Each structure stands twice: as C-alpha cells, then as structure tokens.
Amino acid sequence: QVQLVESGGGLVQAGASLRLSCAPSTRTSSAYSMGWFRQAPGKEREFVASTWMGDGRTDYAGSVQGRFTISRDNAKSTVYLQMDSLKPEDTAVYYCAAKIWTPTRAPNDYPYWGQGTQVTVSS
Numbered sequence: 001q002v003q004l005v006e007s008g009g010g011l012v013q014a015g016a017s018l019r020l021s022c023a024p025s026t027r028t029s030s031a032y033s034m035g036w037f038r039q040a041p042g043k044e045r046e047f048v049a050s051t052w053m054g055d056g057r058t059d060y061a062g063s064v065q066g067r068f069t070i071s072r073d074n075a076k077s078t079v080y081l082q083m084d085s086l087k088p089e090d091t092a093v094y095y096c097a098a099k100i101w102t103p104t105r106a107p108n109d110y111p112y113w114g115q116g117t118q119v120t121v122s123s
Helices: none
Strands: 004-007 010-013 018-024 032-039 046-052 058-060 068-073 078-083 092-100 117-122
Touching: 004 092, 018 032, 018 092, 018 117, 032 068, 032 078, 046 068, 046 078, 058 068
Parallel strands: 010 117
Antiparallel strands: 004 018, 018 078, 032 046, 032 092, 046 058, 068 078, 092 117
C-alpha cells in the first residue's frame, strides 16, 4: 500500500507560480508512474500531467502544456509539479496519484491517491 502526501498549494494571483510536491510514505521503485490530476467544484477529476519514474517520460494536458512542468527526484521517490503563469481556471484541488508501470491519463487507472491540495488563483 502506497500512501501519498501532497503539499504546496495555496492562494495566488493570476500570473503567479506555485510548486506542488508529492511524497510517498515509503520509497517506490522506478516501476511506478506518478500523475497529477485536478478537480474543480462541480467538475470531474481531470488529468494534468504524468511521469514514469523509470525513464522520466512526461505527458501533459493541453490546457497546461508549456505552463506546468512535472519532474521527479528518484532518490526521494518524490514528484513535483511546477505551475507557472497560473490562470483562474487552474483553480482546483490537485491530487497526486501513483500506479505501476506506464502512465495513463485515466484517473481510474491509478490505485493510489493523495488527499489533495487546494490551489486557488484569483483574477
């Protein structure tokens, strides 16, 4: 069982930056993929970005491509989400998730989830 803990959310103005962190309770192997998802009020949970701890491949949703960067620290089994040029529409609860092997964009493919961290972007 992998428990994930996110941190780094907050309230910022449009155009600002935030960095989210996701750390597992126990060190995970390079066979894991890590994903970031978000859920705004009244909307379904949506894919934001993912990375495979094995080879570092990354994937981004079109709405964040060029503004968000996912990175990893294999020594700490920690994944980060650098969010730049934030927009009000980025406001949501951001969740970190983990799965074995290759990353996907489907939330249901990820069995392990963090508790979420709130990101609020004011205009």
